[in-house]
Amino acid sequence: MLAGNLTLASLLAARWVESGHFPLSNMYESLLFLAWGVTGVHLVVTERDGYSKSAVPGALAAPTALMVVAGATLALPPELQRASALVPALKSNWLMMHVSVMMLSYATLLVGSLSCVSFLLVDATQGFEGAKGALGFLDGLSEGKVRRRNRPRVGADGTVAAVMDAGEFPDDASPVLAGADLMREMDNLAYRCLGAGFALLTAGLISGAVWANEAWGSYWSWDPKETWALITWLVYATYLHSRLVAGKSKKEVATVGALGFVVVWVCYVGVNLWGVGLHSYGWFANK
Known part of the structure; x- marks a missing residue:
């Protein structure tokens, strides 16, 4: 996992040197950044609070990162994998500050949501x-x-x-x-990842609003991407509220977290497949 993380970091750095801008301008680069983030989440989690000997984080993060890289390399057409010049709207320092935080939040939230999915699967098969x-x-x-x-x-x-x-x-x-110890560990992993991912997502939404006001003259315009980012935020806010305040059962809480897995992918990829809104530049819509 460490070798994979360093390799992806090296590839992103090479793209940065080649293109002359932060490598988050199209779907290919963002998928590689997402895979780097997922492996980074594994490395951080396994070094904290006794997780260093656990196989659970790696069992979730490694296949996820592998499938993301495979999708970026094999599914996207070559023209969408080439480094290209930034469109005018992306020529801002906010590209690094906003988009990188959003992608790191997606990576953290995906690992946490997969923990919830695994919790439900183990619970159903016991x-x-x-x-x-x-x-x-x-x-x-x-x-x-x-x-x-x-x-x-x-x-x-x-x-x-x-x-x-x-x-x-x-x-x-x-x-x-x-399954008892396994379920407890997956529940703890989900809570840690989703809590951190929620904080990153909140920071990403705030920085995105500031950038939107600078670029378009409005903090919020109900663009499809903005709307789905808000939906994603609400789903994980519901997860944290259900766990910390409402006192719901672990199964009910895990169901909300598992739902977030689908919502993240719709927010990240689905909106771009439709090719609508102010956030469609540099993605599928420009093919």
Whole structure:
């Protein structure tokens, strides 16, 4: 993950040198920046508060970054991957301050929302006998309890169990219910990421309003991009309110966070596919 993060950073730096402007002027560059942000979220999270031995953040961040880079490289046509001159509206220092904060917020929010999706999937599969042993084995991996000598065993009835040699668990520890530790860790990861992502999104909206007033003479014009950014903000505000104030169950809170995954992608990519509004420059609309 560190190598991938440094490689993406090097590529973005090379684009910056080649184009002469901050590499966030089109969909290709923003997707690479998003992947860099996702790997960066993993590196930050795994170095804090005991997460360094956990496999959960990497299991969510690595496939996400991989698919984002694959989409940017394989799905976008070559003409949209080339570095080009900035349109007049983007020739501002706000490009770096506003767009980079928004992209970092998207990266953080996506990892948090994927944690919510995973929480719901694990919760839904705990009733299946075949999943219980596998979830218990993942519990051990996420908590650092299972050592290399552990190995999965498939029983005659098709269930999967983790075989643990003597002494694999500390004297004061014992195997927990399948999925319990895993769900708790994903819930904590979601809260940490979505809380940080919400703060970044708020800063991005404020800086965007200031830039809009400078460029278009109005802080807010109900442009489709602005509207969906506000919808995204409201969804994650609902998540934090449900968790911290309303006292909703973890499943209900995770459902709101999982919904945010779809909303972020609509805000980030969907609006540009329609090619409408003041934010359509430099994206699909200019193909």
